Amino acid sequence: MSSSISSNSSNSGTLSSSSARRLYKEYQSLVKSSSSVSSSISSTSTSTSSNNGSNTSSNATTNNIATNSNIRLLPTTATSLLEWACILAGPPDTPYAGYTFNLSIKVPPTYPLSPPTITFKTPIFHPNICSRTGSICLDLLKEAWSPAWSLLTSCQAVHTLLSDPNPDSPLNCDAGNMVREGDDEAFRTTARYWCVRHARPL
Secondary structure, three states: OOOOOOOOOOOOOOOOHHHHHHHHHHHHHHHHHHOOOOOOOHHHHHHOOHHHOOOOOOOHHHHOEEOOOOEEEEEOOOOOOOEEEEEEEEOOOOOOEOEEEEEEEEOOOOOOOOOOEEEEOOOOOEOOEOOOOOEEOOHHHOOOOOOOOOHHHHHHHHHHHHHOOOOOOOOOHHHHHHHHOOOHHHHHHHHHHHHHHHOEEO
């Protein structure tokens, strides 16, 4: 892990000192937890193509944080904690199993009083994820946000959403209708096709 990231690693004049300290504390916690994970995301980060929408910079591959087998977080540069990338593994027993998805995380100046903006860079077929923009419809990232949540727990909530979609609040109406009407075969087949076409296999 590069030593260039410090408690001052934020865009000057953008974050308050308390916000910067909070982000650095989260970063330190991730670094500590990553010590028990032997796998590295370097090959994944450098090999992703424009097909799956990865914008991970070469700096990030030298500062990767593998939090567990399902969620991997890293700052996108070695000098700022305002923008992060997440590599999410599809949950088992879902159409997304066996594939990974790239997400972008942007931290607002008012964090943690305000939630981060998390979007899918890899196109995905899911009722609560916009297939065009990657926006996510999840209460936790909007009105239900609490400063007690972190970047990691936010990503964990997104991971859970892949297993437990809410068809009554769709951003993808086609996917929402399939789930709402109980057409599981059509939904799973379509979602799997999108995985094969856009996502990276594990």
